[in-house]
Amino acid sequence: MAKTKELSKDVRDKIVDLHKAGMGYKTIAKQLGEKVTTVGAIIRKWKKHKRTVNLPRPGAPCKISPRGVAMIMRMVSNQPRTIREDLVNDLKAAGTIVTKKTIGNTLHREGLKSCSARKVPLLKxxxxxxxxxxxxxxxxxxxxxxxxxxxxxxxxxxxxxxxxxxxxxxxxxxxxxxxxxxxxxxxxxxxxxxxxxxxxxxxxxxxxxxxxxxxxxxxxxxxxxxxxxxxxxxxxxxxxxxxxxxxxxxxxxxxx
Missing domain, CATH: 3.30.420.10 (Ribonuclease H-like superfamily/Ribonuclease H)
Incomplete structure (x- = not known):
């Protein structure tokens, strides 16, 4: 759940240079001690954008990873009465530290909002x-x-x-x-x-x-x-x- 450390520009350039030299993803990953998926992502970005640095972002990067978003969405879907503090504690246990405001903003982006529970007759x-x-x-x-x-x-x-x-x-x-x-x-x-x-x-x-x-x-x-x-x-x-x-x-x- 915790964010992975971004590779430096020198390491990314090295990956591209080795790829140009004809080395495969697995060989590059083994030589540099990186994951094959990471090597592949950097090379695909270089092929598409001709650059290894991060592309400009529209704003501050999300503090919660896509996996973390999926987790909290699954929790509130199963139990709509889950409070933000519980979600903060669950993410903290998984290695991601955020505030209740961040939780609220994330749920709002996913189309959810906090509402009073409607009262309905208790039917047998x-x-x-x-x-x-x-x-x-x-x-x-x-x-x-x-x-x-x-x-x-x-x-x-x-x-x-x-x-x-x-x-x-x-x-x-x-x-x-x-x-x-x-x-x-x-x-x-x-x-x-x-x-x-x-x-x-x-x-x-x-x-x-x-x-x-x-x-x-x-x-x-x-x-x-x-x-x-x-x-x-x-x-x-x-x-x-x-x-x-x-x-x-x-x-x-x-x-x-």
Missing amino acids: KAHIHARLKFANEHLNDSEDNWVKVLWSDETKMELFGINSTRRVWRRRNAAFDPKNTIPTVKHGGGNIMLWGCFSAKGTGQLHRIKGTMDGAMYRQILGENLLPSARALKMGRGWVFQHDNDPKHTANATKE
């Missing part, structure tokens, strides 16, 4: 199979069929702050600058639960859920909001009410 295998089954069963449904569907669900809304992780780009020792902070309150800022519905024609009524919702409260919410929403959206006859398999939704009393 049964949930995954059920959703896949539903999708396959309705894969070829026409647009007219979907227009007749009225969807509903409940959700929690944060009243203050955010319920996720955020990052900021900032200078050192500026962690507590107001621009770099997210206001919070002790014990959180509270939240509200909402029930809502929508269809391809628009959104229906929105209802705030007070307290813990049970089957009786859910049926009351439907009685007060579902049909008025369907009429307001002009769902017409034969529309379908779609909700998930929450026990409150699938109870016999609710189905009745």
